[in-house]
Structure formats: C-alpha cells, structure tokens
Amino acid sequence: MGPVTDHPAAGSRTATAVAHPNIALVKYWGKRDATLNLPATGSVSITLDTLTTRTTVTVDPALDRDHVILDGRVDADSGPRITTFLDLVRQRADTTARARVDTANTFPTGAGLASSASGFAALAVAAVAATGMTLTVDELSVLARRGSGSAARSLVGGFAAMDPGHRADGSDALARQIAPADHWPLSVVIALTDRDAKAVPSTVGMTASAATSPYYDAWVAQSAPDCAAAIDAIARRDLAALAAVTEASTLAMHAVMMATRPGLIYWSGATVDAIHRVRRLREVDGRQVFFTVDAGPQVKAVCEPADAPAVAAALREIPGVLETTTVGLGPGAHLVAGVT
Ligand code: PMV
Numbered sequence: 420m421g422p423v424t425d426h427p428a429a430g431s432r433t434a435t436a437v438a439h440p441n442i443a444l445v446k447y448w449g450k451r452d453a454t455l456n457l458p459a460t461g462s463v464s465i466t467l468d469t470l471t472t473r474t475t476v477t478v479d480p481a482l483d484r485d486h487v488i489l490d491g492r493v494d495a496d497s498g499p500r501i502t503t504f505l506d507l508v509r510q511r512a513d514t515t516a517r518a519r520v521d522t523a524n525t526f527p528t529g530a531g532l533a534s535s536a537s538g539f540a541a542l543a544v545a546a547v548a549a550t551g552m553t554l555t556v557d558e559l560s561v562l563a564r565r566g567s568g569s570a571a572r573s574l575v576g577g578f579a580a581m582d583p584g585h586r587a588d589g590s591d592a593l594a595r596q597i598a599p600a601d602h603w604p605l606s607v608v609i610a611l612t613d614r615d616a617k618a619v620p621s622t623v624g625m626t627a628s629a630a631t632s633p634y635y636d637a638w639v640a641q642s643a644p645d646c647a648a649a650i651d652a653i654a655r656r657d658l659a660a661l662a663a664v665t666e667a668s669t670l671a672m673h674a675v676m677m678a679t680r681p682g683l684i685y686w687s688g689a690t691v692d693a694i695h696r697v698r699r700l701r702e703v704d705g706r707q708v709f710f711t712v713d714a715g716p717q718v719k720a721v722c723e724p725a726d727a728p729a730v731a732a733a734l735r736e737i738p739g740v741l742e743t744t745t746v747g748l749g750p751g752a753h754l755v756a757g758v759t
Contacts, residue, residue: 431479433759434548438474438540438752440526440533441466441572442607442711442719444665445645446672447581448638449629450622455589456565459629460642462581463649464572465721466600467607468749472537474522475756476545482517490523497538504539504566505546511562512550520546526744532609532717535621539566540573540752548758556751560593563752568621576600576750578653580646600748603656606727608708608720609744610734612689618715624676624683631680638675641668658723662701662709665721669711676714685714689739693718696733706730 441464449459485505487498505518520542526532543563547554554562556574564571571593572579577600584592619627629635645668652660676683690712697710697720708722708730720730724747731743 431477431481432549432551433475433477433756434545434754435473435475435756436541436544436548436752436754438472438537438544438573439467439749440470440472440537441569441579442533442721443569443572443668443713444661444711444721445642445649445668446713447568448621448672448675449625449635450568451583452587452589453622453626455592456568457589457592458564458568458581458583459639461583461646462569462572462642463597463646463653464569464579464581464594465605465607466573466576466579466749466751467746468600469744469746470524470526470532470537472522472524472534472541473755474520474538474541474545476542476549477519477521478514478516478546478549479519480516482519485517486519488519488521500566501542504542507562507565508543508546508550508552512547512552514550516550518546518549533569533713535567536569536573537752539563539570542566543570543574544752544754548754551758557593557595559752560595561590564589564592574751577602577748580650583642596751597650598653600750603653604724604748606722606724607746607748608722608727608731608734609746610689610693610718610720610737611741611743612687612693612716612718612739614741618685619683621714624679624714627683628675628679632675632678634671634675634678638671641671658707658709661721665709665711673712683714685716686712687716687739689737690716690718692737693720693734693740696737697730700726700730700733704729 445463447462575596
C-alpha cells in the first residue's frame, strides 16, 4: 500500500495550477458524442476572476491508487471522475504512476457556480505539468473538455468561443479566446438563491433533453447563428445586442430543459423574480445589464462595472436571494508554481 505523506517521495513530481469558472452567454446543452464528451452546440463564454480553484497534483510512483482531497477532505464523490480524467493524462504521458490531487475552491462546490469548469481546467493544467508533458492551450482545452464540456472554456481568459468541431476524434472541439478581459471589462453579479443546489447533473440532463425534448433539434440549429451574433456584439462592445442574444439563448435552453420528459426545472421562485428584476433594471431604470442562468437556480447579472452596485442592491432586495457576489473577468487556467 503506497503511503500518503506530506512530503513527496523520491521520483515524484508536483505542479500547482489555478483556474476560474466561466459563464456561458450562448449556452452549450447537448452532446454529439458521449464517450469523447463532444458538444452538439458551440458556446460563447466569459471567464471570471475572484472565484478560484487551486489544484496541486503530485504524481508519485509509490502510490497504489489516486488520492483526492477536495476543500481539505478526502472526496469519495468526485474521486472516480478525477481518476477517469487522470487515466487520460497517464495514457498520453505513457505512465502508470498514481497521483495525489489536492484541490480547493474559494466558492461553494457544485452549487451552480461552475466549479466543474474551473476544477477540470485546473486539473488538466496541473496534471499535464506533473506528468512532465508540455501541451498547447488548444490541446489543454481539448483535454479539459473530457472532464467537463464547459471546462474547455476556462483554459482561456476573457471572452471565449467554443467550437463544437466536426471531427470524430474531437480534436477540433475546443475553446479559443475571442477577446482578452481588458477588451470589455464587464462585471458579473451572482445572485445566490440556493446554497446547496441539488440539480440534475448536466450530463444526465443533456442526455434526457436530446432523447425526449421536442425542441432539441431547433435548439441545436439556433446555436451557430447565436454564437456569431454574440461574437459580433462582443467585438463591438454592444451591450444591448449581447443582452438580446444571451437572454434568448438562456431562455431557449431552459425551454428545452422544461420540455424534456420528465421536465427539468432548474429554477426556484427567486430565479424568476431575479430575471424580472434584471429586465426592469435595464428597460425601466436604464441600467446596462442582462441575465443568464445555467443548470441551477442562481442568476448571473452581467453588467457594466458602473451599474454593478445598483444591480447587486436590487437583487439583494428580492426575498429568496441569499447573497450576491460581484466579480470581474479574469485569466485562463495557468500554472502558479514551478514543477518540483
Ligand atoms: O460542462 P458541463 O457539463 O458543466 O455543462 C454546462 C452546461 C451549462 O452550464 C448549463 C451551459 C454552459 O454552456 O455552460
């Protein structure tokens, strides 16, 4: 039995990476291949700052299995998913050495704040370095996608576009930066409506939607034009145009979800109230803001930084909104410590 020690054994190698969650503006919902985790739709996203996953991977030939520590505790739930991901990295690095993974989030894990995106992006960067490989950002994005589709986008900072690709091996299904964070330094006010959201996992939900939602094919067909409209709005820093396409994509995705059998209702009452409030803030109060909602009940209000305090104050007044967090746009996943 390989010992787990605080000090890496001889022959081991350690790397630490950080990554931030990203929020899709044009959404991804549906897979064209489940095994390779290939998306059926493209997506456009913003990578956040402040919310951070920090992951240290130690590849240690003395270990007889992988050990996963999440937020300071042995993590039995995500252990198998992480081992499956590490197997991909090991295969590529041509090693069988097991690893110790120590990962921590500065925000609630699995509560609709995209912890799987930052988690697999940080894991990809740290694990690749700890196995002695050097991959391009494109290759890291392809790899991170195998852990979670949205993780491919956290490899790049600022504004990202994910290409669904068309190759069977998935080598062209990756995210690329379309503009850096300082191109348009937007703020995102996250309105938390449920601290421990027990949502239907995205993979389960997507598979059910593809199989049973009568709107699924129309949803997939609308993706490319929506991505093009969002990319164009970002290039022109046109908030009204980005608001229109983001809210349309969000509502269409939730329509597909709700029309799934049995219906997937990710929203709480406070989600609906917050959506209406954001619309009023824009249409009546003249604030530069729009909403987006993922596979959970939290509402993310994207706005010009000058409007963020008023948006946060308005959302906090809604009964059922537990707290708000305001963040900006941040960098892609990267190594923070040299490989030792
Ligand atoms: O990558 P996953 O499996 O976490 O799926 C992400 C799905 C949504 O968050 C609902 C939409 C998106 O594009 O991020």
